[in-house]
Amino acid sequence: MNPEDFSGTTDPFVVEGWIRSLEVIFRYIDMTDADRVSCIIYQLKGDASLWWEGAERGVNLATLTWEEFKRVFYNTYFTSDVRSRLKREFMTLCQGDSSVAEFVQKFDRGCHFVPFLIANDVAEKLLHFFDGLRPTIGRDMMLTDPTDYTTAVAKVFRAEQSLKDIDWEMQHKKNRAEQASRYNKKPYTGSPKRPG
Template identity: 65%
Template structure:
């Protein structure tokens, strides 16, 4: 386990990712609140260390819980307005010209920020299907998936089928036109 230092950032996703990476380590090591806070504050460097000095003037770090630390940290590095913007983006997320794989990456990230959808299987399934490109959505809906994993597999298959159809159409069109034109002139193809 190699926890990374945190020097501060203007990218809220980096800050949120740092906390998530620490939480994975803390769960593995089965650390309690006090140890989590102590470990996290040790990893704060540069601007983040200065932020912590300001926090220490109003909060007793010795009694600070992990949830309280995260709340203070997110107030600084992953603000409520950023979280609200990410939620809005997720609620209007559409596949557009993205591949299914890229859409899934954005969808999973959004599920993390909107747990009411991400943690409810029926909501997650519906939101995923609604965001798919119409040609892929049609194939997924027709398969009547029971869950998100099934819908995802069907979406990936549909996308591959559409690529195959497109490649076949592009690959055979000149040959077919040439064959027809030769046939019409009394020549064998």
């Protein structure tokens, strides 16, 4: 396994993704807390390495746990105000002109930052998901009454495709009607009427 280095960034999704990717490796090879901290310190490069040189003065390396390291790390790279902003954005998330795929991606990312919503109540999570959808899609989903998020997502993709198919059919009929009306018009061959 070859985890990526971290040079520092202000993108919270990159920061959180990097930590999560390392945690997957740590669980897979069953690393101790001390080994996790040593490994991650080795992965810090550039600005992040400079940050750690200052941050390590405020911690006891002999007793530093993985959770304590993450707290120190997040205080710089994924601050509480950024997490609060992401929670607020999630709580007001709406599909708007986005595709279902884009909306689902934003929703899934947001769920990670609002764990109380996903951990405690499946019905609440589904309701929040439906409320954020475009009304035409959300209405269809509420009628199908899915009981889990995975099923709801699959149905939302199908509903979006159905709406696209309807739009295509309507446009196709409109184009055929316009073509038919052009071909059915007879040119005027008579003389113009004179005012009498």
